[in-house]
Amino acid sequence: MPLDRKREQGPLKHVFGPVSSKRLGQSLGVDLLPMKSCTWNCVYCQIGRTKHYVTDRCEFYPAEEILKEIRNALQTGTHIDWITFVGSGETLLYKDIGYLIEEVKKMTAIPVAVITNGSLFHLEEVRRELLHADAVLPSLNAGSEELYERIDRPASGFTFQQHLDGLVRFRREYNGKLWVEVMLLKGINDSDEALYELAGAMKQVAPDMVHLVLPTRPASEQQVALPDEERIDRAVAILSTAAPVLHPAKGSMDLSCATDLLEAVTAIVSRHPIQDKELSDALFARFSGDQAQVEQVMKELSFSGRFGTVERGGDVYWIPS
């Protein structure tokens, strides 16, 4: 399985941020996987197509190496609202994530969240390992086998019914916050019919909340587009019959605490593209509105050779070079 060379060269292989988001406040990200290791190949994926599916769980990196980075990040004293396990792929492919969660809980009272596609919830060991997380955020993008196949494009042997059953079982066993993420895609799952099907499946899962999210960053497939406002409102209304729905909003980058801007921006861009405007806004806040300094730093970042740009929907995005 190929490793991401850029991350191996940087001082931090696993920890990035904190990144500011509406859902998790100041979130310290912990990436457990080599790029890109996933059971799915979603049409909306921000980190590119899944060239080779990975379906077997594995300790991709030594747990102690990951814990050391988390410990060091906590010692900087930076304000952190959540420690979030997330992967360059499917997070729960990391075997023994339960051990990592328990060890982090011994280090700090900061709550732990796990972002996952939920495709491995049919495995009893996976569900058990998550029981001590404070919040788990799995995906459910479709209410039918047909749409599940079209959107998530899973590895062979992964079915919609298996996915839904796994979520339902996990909900019965897990007492923490279950926030199910729905990616809303124009012309794919934003029709009334698709949303009613999805709401029916969501009722079976009975999450604490539904987080509606949008494909605001360049996706692996060109056909992926933002839904119209009217469809977003409709999705909120229909899915609200199953659980409270968090209306989608763009997350914003926070570079206020970054001591090494080049490394901080590299760590974020290596995980997902960032909009040029989002980056300049974050630098504007970092330098208290000093536009000349913002332009200087943007130039230095651009000349570092680490980034390239792409244009999507009239917006420019930074990607790894």
Ligand code: SF4
């Ligand atoms: S969006 Fe997440 S679950 Fe889907 S292919 Fe990308 S990494 Fe995997």
